[in-house]
Amino acid sequence: MFDEKYIRQIKIDIPNEKKSVYPFLLDAVKNFPELSLRSAVSFFIGENGSGKSTLLEAIAVAYGFNAEGGSKHFNFATNRTHSILSEHIRLTKGIRKPQNGFFLRAESFYNVASHIDALDEDGVAPKIIDSYGGVSLHKQSHGESFMALVQNRFSGNGLYILDEPEAALSPTRQLALLASINDLVKKGSQFMIATHSPILMAYPDAVIYNVEDSCQIVKLEDTEHFMVTREFLNNREKMLAILLNSDD
Numbered sequence: 001m002f003d004e005k006y007i008r009q010i011k012i013d014i015p016n017e018k019k020s021v022y023p024f025l026l027d028a029v030k031n032f033p034e035l036s037l038r039s040a041v042s043f044f045i046g047e048n049g050s051g052k053s054t055l056l057e058a059i060a061v062a063y064g065f066n067a068e069g070g071s072k073h074f075n076f077a078t079n080r081t082h083s084i085l086s087e088h089i090r091l092t093k094g095i096r097k098p099q100n101g102f103f104l105r106a107e108s109f110y111n112v113a114s115h116i117d118a119l120d121e122d123g124v125a126p127k128i129i130d131s132y133g134g135v136s137l138h139k140q141s142h143g144e145s146f147m148a149l150v151q152n153r154f155s156g157n158g159l160y161i162l163d164e165p166e167a168a169l170s171p172t173r174q175l176a177l178l179a180s181i182n183d184l185v186k187k188g189s190q191f192m193i194a195t196h197s198p199i200l201m202a203y204p205d206a207v208i209y210n211v212e213d214s215c216q217i218v219k220l221e222d223t224e225h226f227m228v229t230r231e232f233l234n235n236r237e238k239m240l241a242i243l244l245n246s247d248d
Helices: 052-063 084-088 106-121 128-132 142-153 171-186 224-234 236-243
Strands: 007-012 041-045 089-093 100-105 158-163 190-194 207-210 216-218
Touching (some): 007 052, 052 084, 084 089, 171 190
Parallel strands (some): 158 190
Antiparallel strands (some): 007 089
16 A cells, blocks of 8 residues: 555646637546546556646646656756646645655657756756766667666655656666666655556556546556557567558
């Protein structure tokens, strides 16, 4: 039983006059219930365009994270594209405050890396990059920089909101991320993750919320991600023949 949730409940107050406009018309938003988180690890899944990333971004911003990613201390904006949804998110927080935290957005992590380099070039001491492993994130592959973040910057008693962290990770690195998540959960951390990865969703005791179905809880084996992957691996030639209109 996970008792140290830093975010315990999430609610969205949607004004009547805004129900038909973006982002309130997205499936993940308009069908969002008053959600009580049940686990140290919560996954939010849905098809492209369903709004899960918009939802996660709004939760992160409502908690105090920078919209483009980073920690609460990051305050930069390369392009102000985040929605107004965060203004309508209501969070019920736990009694304890996290000692660490980070919002990872796969699509804007380049901007975070650039911001860190810029701060260090301005003579900040100690260098910020030291807490990320000591090597500029721009001097590593996308996947290596993700893992450097998790393995060096993340620590116990933290709140980590991750938007599609698998985007840059090989299957092997996704397994490594699972192991890191497990170590951090054992040290009192909480994760909220938007993902398409059935590998990550396999984390034991995680709760998977389908944002296209009013955030109903689903089992891994009942997710489209799992079923399509399994069907393809078990019937590769047949599915390829159908997809590619093969005559064989």
